[in-house]
Amino acid sequence: MKYTNLPLLQVCLVFFLGVWFGFTDFGLDFSTYLLINLSLFVLFVISFLLTRPYPELTSLFTLMAVLFLFSLGALNTTIHLPKHQENHFTHLLSKDLSNGGFITFEGEVVKPLKSSAYKDKYEVSLISVQGITTKGNVLFQIPVSNELCITSNSKISGFGKLNVFEDPQNPQQFNYRHYMFTQQMSHTIDSEAAQIRVETHSEFSFMSFGERARRKIQASLDKHGFTKDQMDIIQALLLGQKQDIDPETYDSFSKAGVVHILAVSGLHVGILLLILQFVTKGLLRVKYGRFLREISVLLGIWGFATLAGFTPSVLRAAVMFSFLSLALNYRRKTSAINTLALSAIFLISINPYFIYQVGFQLSYLAVISIVTLQPGLSKLYQPKFFADQKIWDILTVTLTAQLGVLPVSLYYFHQFPGLFLVSNLVILPGLGIILAGGILVIVLSLSGILPDFLASLYGQLLDLLLSFVNWIASKEGLVFSDIYFTKSMLIASLVLFFSLVLWNSKHKLWSYSLLNVSLLVLLVCIYLEKRSQLQQEETVVFQTYRNSQLGLLKGSILNLYSDKIQPKDSIKDAYHIKNYKTLKGIDEIQLSGFRNIYKLNSTEVLFVLDSIPVYPKSNFQPHYLLLKNSPNINLDRLISELKPKQIIADGSNYKTDVERWQASAKEFDVKFHSTWENGAFVLLKN
Structure with missing residues (x-):
């Protein structure tokens, strides 16, 4: 492939680097970024004008073009950062209100999010805070209640507790704060039903329209006896709503290597494009048929995106295939890479935070890999018959897509499905039938003419899909997990x-x-x-509720000391320990009960003081003192006698005791670390 003929790809790569660079905080204000861009633009224009009379200056023009594109990407990010938006709500918050303070607010619901067992969650775009007009998105949480009807476009006003998202409390855990940062949210507002007022917004929005359409479709399908598992698959495959899928079912799709079919993305929109191209082919016979066909296809794609709730994956796919449909319909010679690059530039220009989203990275890497590597791989074997040609096409597409996403999926998920070829070979050919059949079932159901036998047949097809996925996932020996990948x-x-x-x-x-x-x-x-x-060595006091856990890591072996050592497997499989094991490349965990003294190196000792406050009183000065299980001690006297350099209080202590100890440590100028407030205590040796 001649990559010099792909100018949009080159533009995209430079622009992306600039966007990524823009997230780096150098303390510069917006006017400085703007001045740099204007200066580079002037130099870019001058270098362009000089290349005509002086062709030897082409390299200078190229350099100026690259620098200008790079700075344009950085400026695009800067525009979207809250600190450069004067009326963003974070500028209105005092130190006391920024975390844990109560505020009055008014906002509009962008969309409902997946609820937890106790909380309903919504993304809310703020209109005012403390009576001052502002903007910015927050996560709004309220106890699960049937009293309130909150939908997209609803207006919420009242008061609640404002909290900032915190870093994870234990090392190597999922960073929810960073994830919400990629969703452009840094704070959450927690409220109660009695503290807010909800109003239905009369203005039209595509988000609320899609939500109403999904509710109507779901109510219509509920009349035809679909099971919960079947409805969950329909919601995911056709309506873009995978939040209600049972966690075990989702895990099965992940282990089978086909979890991508549960998120409406390029695969689904691509199949939809083929269906729409086929259905609207007859329009080419009438006057202005090509224009009418393109309008129909675009309406179909964006109608589907609206129905799917404009999730990031479907938005990416809708933009990309809209560009592709224009090229196909008007028979323009275009490179798929150029089309892909153009869609990426468009999306990143609107929302630079997309570059941090795993779905964005996976989808574009998969498509790039398929477009560039699949043609060469398919030439290695030339099938003679139609059936093996299709099988070979699916195999090559699956292999190249998996190759593209492999580095990113190993880094984020640390597992690799060994049977992904088998599962994709069976499921992908039938996915078109499932999607087309689902569209037909929905249309007939809404029209009130869906026959029971057809609903039953479609339900059996979904059951067959689930059974096959569960069978593949049951071969756990072929699912390679806990892969060390930095x-x-x-x-x-x-x-x-x-x-x-x-x-x-x-x-x-x-x-x-x-x-x-x-x-x-x-x-x-x-x-x-x-x-x-x-060679790694590390000491970790983990933050665990009403429990104490101390980890001494040396090489690939973790010695884990815990108050609760029964059952052993449940402790080793605890979320924070399992993640720590995977991301540190630990091969073996040795579980033991606590002892009082740990020699960390030739000079430093960790002394553990528990509910029985007994300690040596002569010639003993430990560098680190770990307090657990709320020992009844006089910390002032203990500090005077032991003279520790660092005191650590873990999650097994009462918070009132921790607060009292913290005051004593401050009085004696001794470092104090509370895992309740500061998360796990980590001491690196290398």
Whole structure:
């Protein structure tokens, strides 16, 4: 492939780097970013004008173009950052109100989010805070209640407790604060039903229209006896709502390597595009038929996106396939890579936070891999018959897509489904039938003419899908999990992947050199990471509610000391321990009960004081003192006698005791760490 003929790809890559760079905080104000962009634009125009009389200055023009595009990407990010938006609500908050304070507010519901067992959750766009007009999105939470009807476009006013999202309390845990940052939310408002007023907004919005349409479809389908599992699959595949899927079912799809079909994305919209192209083909016979066909296809794509609630995955797919449908309908010669790049630039221009979203990364890597690598792979074998041609096409598409997403999926999810080829080979050919059949069932159901036998037949088809996925997922020996994969390994893998994407058969020397260097970099990176893993030493006091857990990590072995050691498997499989084990590359966990003294190195000792406050009183000065199970002690006297340099209070202590101890430590100028407030205490040795 001649990548010099793909200007949009080059523009996209430089723009993306600028967008990513824009999230780096250098303390510059918005006017400085704007001045830099204007200066580079002037230099860009001057260099362009100079290239005509002086062709030898083309390199200067290229450099100015790259710098201007890069700065334009950074400016785009800067515009969207809250700190550069004067009326963003975070600028109105005092130190006391920014976390844990009560505020009065008014806002409009953007969309309902997945509820927890105790809380209903909504994304709310603020209109005012403390009576001052403002903007910005927050997560609004309220106890689960049937009294209130809150939908998209509803207006909420009242008061609630404002909290900022915190970092995880234990190392290597999922960072919910960073995830909400990618959703452009930094705070949550917790309220009660009696503290708010809900008004139905009369203005039209596509989000509320889609929500009403989904409720109407669901009510219509409920009349035909679909089971909960069947309805969950229909909601996910056809309505873009996967939040109600049973966690075990979702886990089965993940282990089978087909979890992507549960999120409406490029696969679903691509199939829909083919269906719409086929259905509207007859319009080409009438006057202005090509225009009418394109309008019909675009209405179908964006109508589906509206129905799916404009989730990030369906929004990406709708934008990309809208560009592609225009090219197909008007028979324009275009590269799929250029189309992909154009859609990415469009999306990132609207919302630069997309670059941090895992779905965005996975979807674009998969499509890039399919478009660039699948044609070459498919040429390795030339089937003679229609059936094996289709099987070979599915295999090559699945392999290249998996190759593209492998580095990112290993980094985020640390597992690899060994039977992904089998599951995709069976499910993908039938997915078109499931989607087309689902659309037919929905249309007939809304029209009130859906026959029972057809509803039953479609339900059996969904049961067959679930049974097959569960069977594949049951082969747990072929699901490789807890894979050690670090950020440096991710970057090296992506470099190797793009060296394959940039392969050019007309420049084999350059291509082989880039490929070999990339492979060498990856191997060196893996070696260094494994070496670092074997040399790592770390002491961790985990934050656990009403329990004490101390971890001493050396190499790939974790010695875990816990108050509760029965049953052992439940402790090792605890969320924070399992994540820590995976991300540190731990091969073995040795579980024991607590002892009082731990020698961390030749000079430093950790002393554990529990509910029985007994400690040596002569010639004993531990560097670290761990307080657990709320010992009845006089900390002032203990500090005077033991003279610790650092005091740690874990989650097994009462908060009132921790607050009292913290005051004593401050009085004696001794460092104090409460895992209740500050999360786990981590002491690195290397």
